Amino acid sequence: MQSSIIGYPRVGSQRELKFATEKYFRNEMGSSELYSIASGIRKSQWAIEKESGLDYIPSNDFSFYDTTLDTAVLLNIIPERYSELGLSELDTYFAMARGYQGEKGDVKALAMKKWFNTNYHYMVPEADDNTSVKLVGTKPFDEYLEAKAEGVETKPVIVGAFTLLKLTKFTGEKNAVDFADSVAEAYSEILRKFSSLGAKWVQFDEPYLVHDLSEDDIELFKALYSKILSAKGSVKVLLETYFGDIRDCYNDVAKLDFDGIGLDFVEGRETLALVNKNGFPDDKLLFAGLVNGKNIWRNNYSRTLAVLDTLSDAGIDTVISTSCSLLHVPYTLDNETKLSEDFKNHFAFAEEKLSELSEIKALFPETDRSISEAYKKNEALFEKREGATDESVRKRVSEIKEADFERLPAFSEREKIQKKEFNLPKFPTTTIGSFPQTQDVKANRTAFRKGTITEEEYKEFNRKKIAECIKLQENIGLDVLVHGEYERNDMVEYFGEQLKGFLFTEKAWVQSYGTRCVKPPIIWGDVSRIKPITVEWSTYAQSLTDKPLKGMLTGPVTILNWSFPREDISTKESTYQIALAIRDEVLDLEASGIRVIQIDEAALREKLPLRKSDWYSEYLDWAIPAFRLVHSGVKPETQIHTHMCYSEFTDIIKAIDDMDADVITFEASRSDLQILDSLKESGFKTEVGPGVYDIHSPRVPSVEEIKTSLHKMLGKVQPDKLWVNPDCGLKTRGTVETEASLRNLVQAARELRNENI
């Protein structure tokens, strides 16, 4: 048996690429140095993969920002507004990724969206009627040759034609079908090129296939690949699918001339049944995604081997693989010096997954596996986990009643009460919570963590920052203030650290988008709150101002979604445990005089199952109640805000309204304002703050630009329900651009108030 992975992380095990790229952005590093650091990362990873005994080693899984963007650029899907800036190739690429504001022009970034059901974001390719799709780039070929020169034969990985077309935004009259021919031709050209370079395999990633597909989708897929595959020459083509099963097109896919098909046996609930029922073509290799590419728990060898045995009994030629790219897990446990071995034994990050693959590969042909040390060690892990169960938590969850999900009185009543209570101006202004995490803020946290300053010194510094932040917001003229979140490294990690049941890592970074990485906590056991978490900071901030101060919490669904979840109890059970813990915090904030409380559910949308038929039964039926459970205990006067990153909730708008918050802020500036139509159509009751500018980019929006957005919003949202705010937290931004942007935002709101709307 052979082994394969779909892709590897790329920011570097010490985030070398992130730091280098950010230096490049700040003009502190030239492009040649950046290229050479990137090359070093690629080479060292290939060496590790080869060393582990991996048979199919990926290339072109590297990216300076995002592989979907790489593919768009490779195929000349570059909107004119970027190409006409006249920047270098690399800078044009970064302009598409992050926007550009400088002497050559002023353009926003491409839209960014969550990559399927993950916390990774891809850049949305954009094509208009003049876009001429053709192979113009050389990245996959360069990287293939670079590996070859190192003595490593790789399997280049490219986002497939179908997924690329489905993810592309078409801004003109033409649609995916109109581009099918030129796209198929460009991919054919890729295969011809690889064939001439002597590549053995090419992997096309088609995760889009795990959605509910229409007949047209399947037709498009078939049309694309009957063309593309006829250009294979001597190259073998692996079709990779992940994040679910391909039940809608399994038989169609099996009939096409692929040489390998990758199926996800972890998230694909029906994968095994599909193979059992329909068989698997004997002219192809099955790349069986059995090692979870998304979570960090050790693989259960006995279960994995049982599946491999079934496949082998059915006479299927199988390659053991990860279920998706390892992009979604951290590099290596070797970086974790503080976590005890008792914990570490239960985990496998990317590098450890490589050894799992090789162990499984070695165990597979064994006649008596149970005498193998590796097997025995693995089996023992699944017998019991120390400290995972807390009976009092289990009991509390089992005692939740229907009434605990219901906040009283109803929204419309509360809205009236709160309008009186707060007496805010029309179009109230606020921010999403965090203020810039400048060097001094990070240094303060690091010093405290390392023990070089005392707790009191640490807190004193934060109090000073909070005081400055309050003063700044008052000076700018914002209406509902925040404390700035200086004590937080990350909105989930921070809460996890204060809750019982979580484990933390030092270096377990996972790429979220571009150079941004997150360090998800691990939910080890039953979760509960030990003591108040945010009360001290929020009450201090409130004591400095007469304006309402918004307490800032992360919601249970987001905490769950941005952690590595347990695999031994249901996500619903885990989320209810977290909801009860956050509920305690909400009630403590209220009791301490905090009148506005924001419960961020930044990640609620992203774990929506990819198949519509699963939306409610598998997810929303417990995710929305979990949120309601958090805030149902507060007084009518207490205003509950929530925030969601991104605005693709058109389809679940009813569920979002059912969260029963008083105000929701969300992203609306990067994608178009389409969401507003849906708000209007659905009679959305919750007050809304559709972000008026994009905080993912360093550019400063003008007053006019913000007013234009607000006017558009007012076409769809009742004036007394509209809030004015940026589209997300400001922690990644610089202080100068933040202040300038917020001043423009407040000015825009003021001018609007004078318009007598």
Ligand code: GLN
């Ligand atoms: N309150 C958080 C912040 O402002 C929200 C972050 C987020 O939505 N990702 O940073």
Ligand code: ZN
């Ligand atoms: Zn956000």
